[in-house]
Amino acid sequence: MDLKTAANLIRSEYAARCAKAEEAYRRLLLTSDALYEAEKAVRAATLDGKSAKEIKSLEAKKAEILGKLGRKESEFSPxxxxxxxxxxxxxxxxxxxCVRRRASRETQGKALPAFSFSNCDASYFGDDVPMLENAYGTMKIFCNKFPTTKNLNILLFGSVGTGKTCLAAAVGNELEKRGYSVVFLTAFRFNDTCLKYHTSFEANRADMLNALIDSDLLIIDDLGTESILKNVTLEYLYTVxxxxxxxxxxxxxxxxxxxxQLEARYGERTFSRLFTQRVCLSVALQGEDLRKRK
Ligand SMILES: [Zn+2]
Known part of the structure; x- marks a missing residue:
């Protein structure tokens, strides 16, 4: 979802909540003559330009009547x-x-998986605890330095069950908490979104891609599990x-x-632009630490 649509959504939702509260208050006024008179007095005093002190005392009287009815003023002004x-x-x-967060949430269609650095402890996964702790430490530093980190791209790798998604989601949640916009999607969904963009004739088709490009952090989970679609998969991964x-x-x-394997699958151009050490920090969750290899 683009930012303008998200902003409109936030505004109209708030307007709807206010209108609903106003309607509830109007109905309450019809049930209590005392409240009706008190409300009328406050409005008249305001219109007549009475002193702040006078208005305040009339408002206090109104609040007292509301209290007797078992209601609170705040209920009616959300x-x-x-x-x-x-x-x-x-x-x-x-x-x-809040607009950026809303836009990214609408784009993912779901919230980030509910992992944080505290409930997604490295020791839950695998045997190689020092390596995992190292990976967690590295990602915590990444969050603390964000957005002025040395590398723009991060590659988290390890086989199934090593906690990659968990750690990626913990990073996403941490950055969202700090007010950054995060889009989280599986490689399958990423591929699907790009295919829709590629084949769409809608006037607002650019929004689909902009939602992927605009966010402060884009997380693509499980790259390599999606199918390779001609003219889409390799091209859009590079483009985005x-x-x-x-x-x-x-x-x-x-x-x-x-x-x-990444280089073989996505090609030399993509690999050297997106994943080499110059721009990409590789973090291993299992096995030989590949950073040390080159
Ligand atoms: Zn806001």
Whole structure:
């Protein structure tokens, strides 16, 4: 979802909550003459430009009547979900962070898997605890330095069951908590989104790809398990990640494949642009530490 649509969604949801609360208050007014009179007095005083002190005392009287009815004023003036923009979607710097988060959530179609660094401990997985702890430490440093990290791309590799997805999701959740937008999707879903973009004639088709390019962090889970679609799989992986790199944005990829297999599958051009040591930090979760090999 693009940012403008997400901002509209946030605004209209807040407007709907306010309208619902207003309607509830209007109905309550019809059930209590005392409240009706108190409300009328507050409005009249405001319109007549009475002193703040007078208005305050009339409001206190109204609150007291509400209290006797077992209700609270706050029920009828819902607080915005975002304290930064008040659910307007905008700040003086443009779109609010809540809009970016919302847009990425709508794009993934699901929230990030609920893993964090604390509930996704390295010692749960595999036998090679020092290597896993090292991987966790590396990713924690990555989060702390984000977005000014040395490498734009991260490759997390290890075979099935080594906790790659868990660690990737922990990174995503940590960065979301810090206000960055994160899009998390499987390689299958990534491939599918690119195919839809590639074959779409819709006027707003660019939004599909922009959602992948705009986020602060893109996580592609399990690269190498998707099928290779002609003119799509290899081309769009390169296009999306390369475009993100041009914008200085980070991409985290998890995979079962070792670098040699990645190069064979995605080609030399993609490999050397996206995955070489110059731009990509490789983090092994199992087996020989491939960073030491070259
Ligand atoms: Zn906001």
């Amino acid at each position: 607080a915005p979900r975002c304290k930064i923009c008040g659910d307007s979607g905008y700040t003086s710097n443009g779109f609010c962070e 990640v390369n475009e993100r790199m041009n914008l200085g944005k980070h991409t985290l990829i998890t995979t079962n494949l070792i670098p040699e």
